[in-house]
Amino acid sequence: MLMGVDEICREVQASITTVENLKSRQDWVQVLAVCRTMIKRSDGALPDANIYKMKLLDYAMDASINICKWDEALQYGCRTLEPYKLYCGCHPVRAVQLMKLGKLLMYQGMLCKASDMLIEAFEVMKVTHGREHSLTKELYQLLFDCETEMGLAL
Numbered sequence: 001m002l003m004g005v006d007e008i009c010r011e012v013q014a015s016i017t018t019v020e021n022l023k024s025r026q027d028w029v030q031v032l033a034v035c036r037t038m039i040k041r042s043d044g045a046l047p048d049a050n051i052y053k054m055k056l057l058d059y060a061m062d063a064s065i066n067i068c069k070w071d072e073a074l075q076y077g078c079r080t081l082e083p084y085k086l087y088c089g090c091h092p093v094r095a096v097q098l099m100k101l102g103k104l105l106m107y108q109g110m111l112c113k114a115s116d117m118l119i120e121a122f123e124v125m126k127v128t129h130g131r132e133h134s135l136t137k138e139l140y141q142l143l144f145d146c147e148t149e150m151g152l153a154l
Contacts (some may be wrong), residue, residue, distance in 0.1 A: 008045045012038050012052045018020040019059050027065040036062035039076075049083040058154065061100070070108055077101045095125035099139050111150045 015038045035056045040097040044051045050132045057076045064073035080097060098121035105114035122139055129136045 005045050008042050009083055016052060016055055028063045031059055032063035040064050048079045049086055054083050070104055071099050074104050090124050090127055092128040095128050103142055106146045111146055115146050115150060118146055
């Protein structure tokens with residue numbers, strides 16, 4: 001029997017507790033396994049902008065980073081960009097997400113995309129955190145490094 005959207009939403013919501021418990025134990029392989037299952041199960045039924053699905057996508061990205069699955073981390077992270085923009089706009093969480101994705105792109109050698117993402121992160125972060133915040137300074141250094149690698153030093 002096919003599950004309805006409400007049932008899938010409740011199932012995804014319930015899985016958040018399981019994922020958070022696994023995350024607290026730093027069991028990244030299991031975090032990713034649960035997230036993969038629930039994301040796959042909810043694809044087509046729930047949009048990525050569903051708040052619970054966004055959490056799963058976020059957790060899947062973090063787990064992928066922790067077990068060095070860079071391509072998978074990028075895949076999950078990129079799926080959160082539009083929903084974060086929708087919910088967060090100019091928000092610190094969005095700035096950090098953009099920074100993480102820019103850093104992943106940079107380390108994957110996708111320097112042009114990385115630069116664009118890091119610039120966008122910087123534009124948000126200088127408003128949300130201020131130019132003197134340690135995270136903003138770290139982001140600026142990442143952007144400088146990326147553009148230096150591209151041969152376009154600031």
